[in-house]
Amino acid sequence: MKTTEKIIDMLKKQGELTAKTLASELGLTTMGVRQHMQALENAGDVVYKDKKAARGRPTRFWSLTPQTNSYFADGHEELTVQLIESVKTIFGDNGLEKLIEHREQASLKQYRQVLDKKSDLFSKLKALAEIRSEEGYMATVTQENNIYWLIEDHCPICAAASHCLNFCRSELNQFQLLLKQHAQVSREEHIIKGARRCAYKVIPNKR
Incomplete structure (x- = not known):
């Protein structure tokens, strides 16, 4: 399974996730995951939402768009x-x-x-x-x-x-x-x- 497919599968099963969480579970660097997320966003497969963190910058959470429904049998x-x-x-x-x-x-x-x-x-x-x-x-x-x-x-x-x-x-x-x-x-x-x-x-x- 390709990395992008794994990411879509994780987001489908777990809901919105951060690049850091995705990187940890996939065994990749955060920068590497961000590159995949950029490609998925450009394709219209994912969107992000920035949430306020207790300290520092807001945390970015990624989630799937309805477009990805076609990837899953229903x-x-x-x-x-x-x-x-x-x-x-x-x-x-x-x-x-x-x-x-x-x-x-x-x-x-x-x-x-x-x-x-x-x-x-x-x-x-x-x-x-x-x-x-x-x-x-x-x-x-x-x-x-x-x-x-x-x-x-x-x-x-x-x-x-x-x-x-x-x-x-x-x-x-x-x-x-x-x-x-x-x-x-x-x-x-x-x-x-x-x-x-x-x-x-x-x-x-x-x-």
């Missing part, structure tokens, strides 16, 4: 599409919409149990990003002046969403409902439409 994608088609065949489009609505309500209940404990918008967004990351969306929150961005670098339901865009509509609707008392939410980048990630623009309500 039998669940075909099953997901088959299940969607079965629901449509047996219950019609209305039945599929009810399934999506049920999923949306269940997620809303779960999210609210966490977000309701947070008082300000930023804390709510951070909590939401943590939940979404646990679900496989690789979510982060950034701020530009008075505007927040909820970024999701991965879509674990991509196969379902590609086959039925109402899954994506449902997810945007969830965010809008969860934060409606605090902000306006819109999706500015969309993986299904060819973007590298899904990016949600969050504009705080005027007081």
